[in-house]
Amino acid sequence: MDKAQVLANIFADDDLGILAIKLAATPRTSDERLVASFQEIADFYMANDREPEANQSDITEYQLHARLNSLRKDVDKAASLEECDEFDLLKVKEKEINSIDDIFDDDFLDILGGDDEGLFDFEHTPKQKDINKTDFVAQRKQCKDFDKYKQQFKDIHRDLKAGRRKLIPYQEKQLNEAGNYFVHNGILLYLETINDLAKDRFHKADGRTKIIFENGTESNMKLRSLGKNLLKNGKAVTVNTEQYDEDFLKTFNDVTNEDDETGFIYVLKSNSVNETIASIINLYKIGYSKSDPSERIKNAEHEPTYLMASVSIVGVWQCFNMNPQKFEQLLHNFFGKTCLDLDVFDDNGKRHRPQEWFIVPIEAINQAIEMIISGVIVNYRYDQESEIIVLR
Numbered sequence: 001m002d003k004a005q006v007l008a009n010i011f012a013d014d015d016l017g018i019l020a021i022k023l024a025a026t027p028r029t030s031d032e033r034l035v036a037s038f039q040e041i042a043d044f045y046m047a048n049d050r051e052p053e054a055n056q057s058d059i060t061e062y063q064l065h066a067r068l069n070s071l072r073k074d075v076d077k078a079a080s081l082e083e084c085d086e087f088d089l090l091k092v093k094e095k096e097i098n099s100i101d102d103i104f105d106d107d108f109l110d111i112l113g114g115d116d117e118g119l120f121d122f123e124h125t126p127k128q129k130d131i132n133k134t135d136f137v138a139q140r141k142q143c144k145d146f147d148k149y150k151q152q153f154k155d156i157h158r159d160l161k162a163g164r165r166k167l168i169p170y171q172e173k174q175l176n177e178a179g180n181y182f183v184h185n186g187i188l189l190y191l192e193t194i195n196d197l198a199k200d201r202f203h204k205a206d207g208r209t210k211i212i213f214e215n216g217t218e219s220n221m222k223l224r225s226l227g228k229n230l231l232k233n234g235k236a237v238t239v240n241t242e243q244y245d246e247d248f249l250k251t252f253n254d255v256t257n258e259d260d261e262t263g264f265i266y267v268l269k270s271n272s273v274n275e276t277i278a279s280i281i282n283l284y285k286i287g288y289s290k291s292d293p294s295e296r297i298k299n300a301e302h303e304p305t306y307l308m309a310s311v312s313i314v315g316v317w318q319c320f321n322m323n324p325q326k327f328e329q330l331l332h333n334f335f336g337k338t339c340l341d342l343d344v345f346d347d348n349g350k351r352h353r354p355q356e357w358f359i360v361p362i363e364a365i366n367q368a369i370e371m372i373i374s375g376v377i378v379n380y381r382y383d384q385e386s387e388i389i390v391l392r
Contacts (some may be wrong), residue, residue, distance in 0.1 A: 031080065032352055038081050041068050045087050054167065054235070057160045062167065063186030066233065070185075141278035143218040153188055153214040156181055156237060167235040172237045175227050176205070181237035188214040188237070194223055265317045265327050266293040267365055270357075276342070282361045282387075283340065284314065285354075288328040304344045304352035314362060317369060326374065328356075334368055334377065335360050337384050361387055 028036070041064050044052050052064035071077050071090060078090045085091070143149070159165040167183060174180060178193050190212045197207040206224045215218070237348075268285040274276055285306070289296050293316055300306035319327055332339075332355075340357035358365075364382060367389055371377040383390045 018026075034077060034179075035081065037067060038071065038084055039065060041071075041089060042084070042087060045089060051089060057166070059157060059160065059183070059186060059188065062183065062235075066186045089236050118205065140213065140217040140219045143212055143216055146212070146216045146218075149190065149212050156188060160237070166238045167269065168238055170230045170234045170236045172227055172231070182226075182234055183237065184229055184234040187345060191226070197223075197241075200224060214321055250376060262371070263288055263290040263325075264293055265319060265331070265369070267314040267316075268293075268297065268306070268311040269314050270307050270309055270311055272307050274307075274309070277307055277309070280340075280359060283357060283359055284362060285311065285357045286328060286331050286335070286365065287326050287356050288319075303349055304346050305354050305356065307344055307354060307357070308346065309318060315366070330372060330377070331368060332356070332358075335382055338382070364389055 019272075041052060044061070044064055045159070052061045052068060054065050055061040069090060071081065078085075081090060132201070156165065160167070170182065175191070178191050180191050182189050182191065191209060192212055193210040195208045195210070197205055200206040204224065206222055208220050209223050209226060211219045211221065211226065234391070265288050266288070268287070270277055270283060287293075293313060297306065297311050300311050301309060317327075335358045338359045339355065340359060342353070342357075344352050344354055346352060360382065364387065368377065368382070371380060371389070379392060380389050381392050382388075
């Protein structure tokens with residue numbers, strides 16, 4: 001028997017596959033990774049019959065939404081994915097233009113993003129936005145003590161799903177103090193500290209930060225760099241409403257007769273002759289003011305927050321030794337599901353969506369205020385169907 005036949009017999013008798021050669025898995029190319037990432041978006045569309053949105057309670061959907069927007073802005077990537085885009089997800093839908101605001105809102109390529117675009121461009125000088133991006137990404141490093149932050153991030157995700165926290169548009173004032181949570185490109189981050197806080201050359205607060213990311217990294221980027229990146233593609237995470245309510249009640253119940261007056265909570269009824277508004281039974285505005293509410297409503301006919309109509313004061317409550325805005329927020333949270341969902345147009349035709357009008361009987365509002373004062377409000381909820389306050 002020749003050597004070839006002997007080797008053939010040996011391999012043929014390898015029942016356990018010991019001699020089988022396993023080929024190493026070929027790593028995916030960048031194009032394959034791009035297609036796979038887009039396929040997740042397409043799978044979401046097939047499962048839900050809609051594009052992923054900036055969902056305030058679902059980080060995964062928010063990440064897909066951010067990824068889709070990023071792909072739409074990248075002309076080269078969108079072109080390479082054209083054959084995979086069976087649902088035309090990457091095609092920019094034309095919007096109806098009726099005003100200057102619509103033009104700016106439709107600025108898909110951000111051509112109108114700055115009034116000095118191109119005036120101070122230098123060929124050999126890196127653009128400030130590139131520096132900011134580098135500061136945001138390159139300075140991250142592994143967080144060695146991430147274990148002590150893990151539970152915090154889990155709690156935030158749980159609160160978002162339960163509706164105790166929400167994702168809201170980022171505003172610069174939200175960087176005024178440490179301890180807040182934000183989302184950038186779908187990644188949750190915690191602004192733990194701000195060191196050496198001082199004014200920059202534009203008279204804005206700046207300093208080195210300590211930021212923890214939910215992927216186990218941390219950064220000491222400048223506060224201004226964080227703000228610029230959040231402004232471009234970020235959201236803020238609200239406080240836990242239940243904890244907020246508990247803190248408020250503790251402050252409220254500590255009030256004495258010697259404490260200072262700090263403002264007013266008021267309830268208003270609309271006198272609008274607009275049939276859509278006038279036909280709504282039990283429609284009331286719950287608001288706060290640091291001054292006499294009667295002064296605030298003098299120009300109600302020209303203010304969208306008052307539905308562009310005169311209003312009548314139904315009730316006024318004075319607040320002591322606390323921020324009346326917290327009192328207002330607690331009432332808004334309690335009656336949140338009854339909030340009016342209506343567009344109002346001002347004298348210039350600009351659209352607004354007032355947020356402080358609720359469809360709820362005045363008796364329930366009065367009862368809720370009494371429960372806040374007594375501190376028992378945390379044990380009750382408002383039942384929208386029966387229009388009464390019931391035990392949780």
